[in-house]
Amino acid sequence: MDPKFKRTIVTAALPYANGPVHIGHLAGCYLPADIYVRYLRSSGHDVKYICGSDEHGVPITIKAKKEGITPQAVVDKYHKIMGDAFREFGISFDIYSRTSSRVHHQTASDFFKTLYDKHVFTEQVTEQYFDETAQQFLADRYIVGTCPKCGNPNAYGDQCERCGTSLSPTELIEPHSTLSGSKPVLKKTKNWFLPLDKLSPKIKAYIESHSDWKPNVYGQCKSWLDSGDGLQPRAMTRDLDWGVPVPVEGAEGKVLYVWFDAPIGYISATKELLPDTWEDYWKSKDSRLIHFIGKDNIVFHCIIFPSMLMEHGGFVLPDNVPANEFLNLEGDKISTSRNWAVWLHEYLQDFKGKQDVLRYTLCANAPETKDNDFTWKDFQAKNNSELVAIFGNFINRTLVLTHKYYEGKIPAANTYTKEDLLVLEELAKAPDKISKAIEQFRFREAVSEWMNVARLGNKYLADTEPWKLIRTDEERVKTIMNIALQISCNLAILGEPFLPFTSKKLFELLNMQPLRWFSAKQTNNMAAGHTINKDELLFSKVEDTDIQVQLDKLQKSKAENEAAKPAPAAKPETSFDDFSKMDIRTATILEAEAVPKTDKLLKLLLDTGIDKRTVVSGIAAWYKPQDIIGHKVCLLVNLAPRKIKGIESQGMILMAENAKGELSFVSPVKDMENGSVVK
Ligand SMILES: [Zn+2]
Numbered sequence: 001m002d003p004k005f006k007r008t009i010v011t012a013a014l015p016y017a018n019g020p021v022h023i024g025h026l027a028g029c030y031l032p033a034d035i036y037v038r039y040l041r042s043s044g045h046d047v048k049y050i051c052g053s054d055e056h057g058v059p060i061t062i063k064a065k066k067e068g069i070t071p072q073a074v075v076d077k078y079h080k081i082m083g084d085a086f087r088e089f090g091i092s093f094d095i096y097s098r099t100s101s102r103v104h105h106q107t108a109s110d111f112f113k114t115l116y117d118k119h120v121f122t123e124q125v126t127e128q129y130f131d132e133t134a135q136q137f138l139a140d141r142y143i144v145g146t147c148p149k150c151g152n153p154n155a156y157g158d159q160c161e162r163c164g165t166s167l168s169p170t171e172l173i174e175p176h177s178t179l180s181g182s183k184p185v186l187k188k189t190k191n192w193f194l195p196l197d198k199l200s201p202k203i204k205a206y207i208e209s210h211s212d213w214k215p216n217v218y219g220q221c222k223s224w225l226d227s228g229d230g231l232q233p234r235a236m237t238r239d240l241d242w243g244v245p246v247p248v249e250g251a252e253g254k255v256l257y258v259w260f261d262a263p264i265g266y267i268s269a270t271k272e273l274l275p276d277t278w279e280d281y282w283k284s285k286d287s288r289l290i291h292f293i294g295k296d297n298i299v300f301h302c303i304i305f306p307s308m309l310m311e312h313g314g315f316v317l318p319d320n321v322p323a324n325e326f327l328n329l330e331g332d333k334i335s336t337s338r339n340w341a342v343w344l345h346e347y348l349q350d351f352k353g354k355q356d357v358l359r360y361t362l363c364a365n366a367p368e369t370k371d372n373d374f375t376w377k378d379f380q381a382k383n384n385s386e387l388v389a390i391f392g393n394f395i396n397r398t399l400v401l402t403h404k405y406y407e408g409k410i411p412a413a414n415t416y417t418k419e420d421l422l423v424l425e426e427l428a429k430a431p432d433k434i435s436k437a438i439e440q441f442r443f444r445e446a447v448s449e450w451m452n453v454a455r456l457g458n459k460y461l462a463d464t465e466p467w468k469l470i471r472t473d474e475e476r477v478k479t480i481m482n483i484a485l486q487i488s489c490n491l492a493i494l495g496e497p498f499l500p501f502t503s504k505k506l507f508e509l510l511n512m513q514p515l516r517w518f519s520a521k522q523t524n525n526m527a528a529g530h531t532i533n534k535d536e537l538l539f540s541k542v543e544d545t546d547i548q549v550q551l552d553k554l555q556k557s558k559a560e561n562e563a564a565k566p567a568p569a570a571k572p573e574t575s576f577d578d579f580s581k582m583d584i585r586t587a588t589i590l591e592a593e594a595v596p597k598t599d600k601l602l603k604l605l606l607d608t609g610i611d612k613r614t615v616v617s618g619i620a621a622w623y624k625p626q627d628i629i630g631h632k633v634c635l636l637v638n639l640a641p642r643k644i645k646g647i648e649s650q651g652m653i654l655m656a657e658n659a660k661g662e663l664s665f666v667s668p669v670k671d672m673e674n675g676s677v678v679k
Pocket of ligand 1: 147155160163165
């Protein structure tokens with residue numbers, strides 16, 4: 001830690017209050033920030049961990065409309081769910097506030113007014129869609145119409161969710177307002193813009209003075225600054241009725257842009273926490289500001305917020321922004337709308353008392369330099385093969401043997417062998433290795449160095465085998481067990497940032513008050529003669545059945561998503577002549593058998609009314625041969641024959657296929673003679 005800093009403010013991105021928190025959020029910023037903060041606290045550094053719910057913006061108003069409740073009711077609900085889950089997971093915020101608070105509204109409003117009075121903003125009149133029935137301007141999401149690309153009649157003004165095309169409301173065919181259904185009209189409106197183009201040289205100098213930032217963050221900032229058009233002015237106000245009202249004349253019906261007010265939330269939350277001393281943290285040169293975020297927020301924290309702070313004056317600027325990449329789930333992007341996620345509040349229910357297992361897995365797999373994947377199999381392996389088999393096994397052996405041989409009293413070490421000295425030397429090096437990794441935001445490396453200490457202990461016991469030696473050399477065993485206990489104690493100290501629940505429990509088992517980080521540089525923290533508490537297992541195995549429950553849950557989401565998928569878009573127009581070239585007849589299945597060495601195909605004999613013929617059909621997953629004999633189907637009889645698995649197939653049975661890929665025969669509702677023409 002750079003000694004010029006006396007204080008640190010650590011912020012984690014304000015989570016958006018229109019849904020609960022999932023593992024992608026945790027791995028992106030809340031967990032790494034928590035590890036960082038816990039490490040600084042343990043090192044005796046003055047640090048404050050600031051966060052809160054982001055409660056403004058259009059998506060919250062849309063959710064409220066959909067559910068027929070007020071925006072305030074939406075944010076109240078999620079503020080509580082998120083706050084409770086974070087707390088239970090051991091995210092050790094000093095304050096978890098919210099942007100609908102009075103302090104925040106006042107702070108954000110004053111901040112805007114200061115910039116306004118300093119003539120920082122430019123005013124621009126633009127044309128925006130307006131709903132004349134509802135008498136209000138419409139955010140892009142409030143406008144729906146037909147997608148010009150795929151014909152989806154429910155495309156939004158910013159995106160078509162069927163074909164994924166980004167749109168602007170002007171591109172929609174027959175746009176209408178979701179508020180009143182009326183056709184929106186373009187109307188002039190004035191908004192206040194932050195002239196990032198003009199501020200660009202200052203921002204550039206600021207970014208370039210931080211070339212030590214993580215390459216993914218620095219690189220992204222540079223590419224915005226240096227790309228073709230460079231930075232563009234951005235509107236800092238919106239025509240909306242949910243948010244912080246714009247505090248200037250002529251701005252009725254407008255609120256601050258949610259990305260203007262949200263980062264100010266870090267300041268207002270600090271104010272709330274420290275009404276008398278918050279300025280020591282935000283306005284003093286020996287204070288350091290660090291934003292933990294996910295990569296989608298880089299522009300707001302590295303460019304927009306610093307510009308706001310610079311133009312306001314008096315504030316420290318972010319000293320580092322260690323943004324993470326994204327975490328995927330079982331090989332697929334985490335998605336709230338598709339319910340493809342592991343929700344924190346559900347995890348805490350399903351895996352009671354296992355917070356540290358998820359903390360460990362997410363840290364060991366953190367998407368620090370590239371997107372990464374969370375899988376339940378890997379979660380199970382991290383628990384069973386590392387936390388249980390290495391760390392847990394070492395601690396358990398040490399505690400059990402101490403009770404067995406010495407009734408829980410720590411034996412004194414006598415003569416150290418060369419092997420002992422090497423182990424102690426290695427142990428003493430661990431805190432610096434872990435510190436260095438944490439201070440450089442390399443949390444994966446840090447947690448793996450910690451696990452290496454457990455490996456060291458586990459190997460030491462396996463090599464020295466005190467359980468055998470006890471029969472021949474009791475004195476030697478005392479030294480071995482003393483060393484094993486010192487390793488256990490240092491594991492408790494060094495593990496606290498990563499596994500706070502386990503560290504606390506381990507200190508309890510060792511019958512000790514928690515020790516600070518610097519103590520781990522010593523290898524004699526446990527005095528001979530001190531009595532430890534009765535042993536208890538720190539971790540238990542995660543069984544296959546536990547994992548299957550989670551996989552089933554995801555499978556269910558997948559099935560529901562597929563069922564909810566809109567029908568595929570219509571094909572291009574065809575002519576009646578083209579259609580009438582197809583000779584489709586009703587037919588009856590006379591015989592059916594599986595085609596050997598395949599699991600999809602059935603060989604069918606059909607009576608078509610014209611003849612009896614063989615058809616091979618890929619329906620084995622949906623129909624058993626014995627169930628379909630006598631079934632009436634429709635058959636394309638003039639399809640050119642072709643050989644499938646050595647059998648000549650003469651025609652094709654008509655099947656309906658749904659979004660899940662399930663197949664069903666298409667059959668006449670009324671009994672029709674074989675050979676009846678389908679037209
Ligand atoms: Zn589309």
